[in-house]
Amino acid sequence: MRKKILEVKNLIQHFGSAKEPIKAVDGISFDVFEGETLGLVGESGCGKSTTGRSIMRLYDITEGEILFNGKNVNSYTSRKDSMQFHREMQMIFQDPYASLNPRMTAGEIIAEGFDIHGLYKNKKERQQKIGELLESVGLNREHANRYAHEFSGGQRQRIGIARALSLNPSFIIADEPISALDVSIQAQVVNLLKQLQKERGLTYLFIAHDLSMVKYISDRIAVMYRGKILELGLADEIYNNPIHPYTKSLLSAVPQPNPEYERKRVRIPYKHEETPANAEVIEARHDHFVLATKEQLSKWL
């Protein structure tokens, strides 16, 4: 039996006034198992980034429960508990230009985490650790004294990854970590993430809108639309046998680097349907879940 590292139960995250809230995340539930990569895909505004940030406790959630290693993350009241939580869970951000402080050197950025947590009292040890982290993400020790603007986009994202690794977390939320990078650099960063996962047994929540990369990196995929998860299953299963019409439409819109295929490709349009109130998460096939009513499901299958 695989161990659930993260359980999200009926997470609701509203913004704005209570009267007319913006329902960014509107009641989603999913589990992430230890050592896997769960891909969270959807179009802009569907709530995928909000989900990641809510789990990270960057927002006060409106309703629901987030259990990390069996403990409700919003029950942490003391600073000590919160700090412990953030040693276990870290985030990689989308924009490697905006997410690094331009007035700090790469070394300071990476070391900030362990300075706050008081991990290395000894200067030499601290320097040693910075060097190790830089090397583990494919940079050099000498880079520690440089500022962010002296690095290319791909290198900056490596610094962001080194910072996320600095506290030796078990769970990393990667929010569109490659979408600001060039194609050839994207592959470098994805390979690095895969390799680190193998070496350190990391668990990833990988948030992205680029479906082909998500398919490549994820073990399972959750498809989000308007604050809800419509479909969740193994990556290959979602790609080869999508059930929800929205997923089918989304997949049919992805252009592939194959001219003959592109000439024959037929896009399936999706007409928005309000999810009925009596819709429930149904296991339509083995490990393949869809948000639907029974009538809808029998129509789609």
Add this chain to the structure above:
Amino acid sequence: MKKKLLDVKNLHVHFKTYAGIVQAVRGVNFELYEGETLAIVGESGSGKSVTSNALMKLIPQPPGIYAGGEIHFNGKSLISLSEKEMLAIRGNEMAMIFQDPMTALNPTMRIGKQITEVLLKHKKADSKEAAKRRAIELLDQVGIPFPEKRYKTYPHELSGGMRQRVVIAIALAADPKLLIADEPTTALDVTIQAQILELMKEIQKSSNTSIIFITHDLGVVANVADRVAVMYAGQIVEYGTVEDIFYDPKHPYTWGLLGSMPDLNNSSDELLRAIPGSPPNLINPPIGCAFAPRNELALAIDFEEEPPMFQVSETHFAKTWLQHPNAPHIPIPEVVARRIASSRGGEA
């Protein structure tokens, strides 16, 4: 025989910066025929956007310099034209679709007015009323529902996809012969991207417009292009029909690009074939082949002498020493070969 609309010969564009002269475009050659789509692919900094801005003579001078070469468009030599003469061509015979529809539109002006402005400026309508009628027609043509109503809206009232349709309507207003689309779908979601690509193809079919499509997304290239130019470090390194580039690529950089994309049909056990390193600094472009420092398959000569453009077939050109008759035979990397084989199987 199709008519040649655009002929770019040995174009060089430089920028003066504090650090030195950046050679952003270093000898680009291509031609474009009526009714066809040429995709220019490359990473950021490869010179693809500078090339397209140069075609429109939109390079600010200073710091930009047209350091050499010629651009022949529809019988005119653009480099020697004055700004005033360019004004008559820009937006009229050639028009541009920009990447970000929010910054391309004027946020303080109703979208209808932004279209009639072009029509009146280029004398495509005799009166304001005629211009309005035509603008509504254009909004309708680009698939905006209720065009009469939308005519009076401001850009912020529309979604990203709708805004990009407005940008396209503006570009189409004067019925241009050449549309330059600089990453027109990069800021959009995939489903909206698919709609915009379909729209552009439809427009091209009905009005025989030529399109230069700039993108870094190989999937989009496969969808829209008739011919493809792959740019790297300010030069075109491979040039051919879309089939040449995707099914018979010859340049190691093109192999790298194809290999670094995940293959949807195969399992994800293996690592992607990433291109190591990063693109060169164009203040001091490398001697020899610009891609050599990142190329695991580079030959000794790649570091010494810049390869010429070799002709592979009637339509296909590649700037790599591998095409020299005396070059050792270096097979295409296995990952890329496998992908080509699987995509040629017709199944995807």
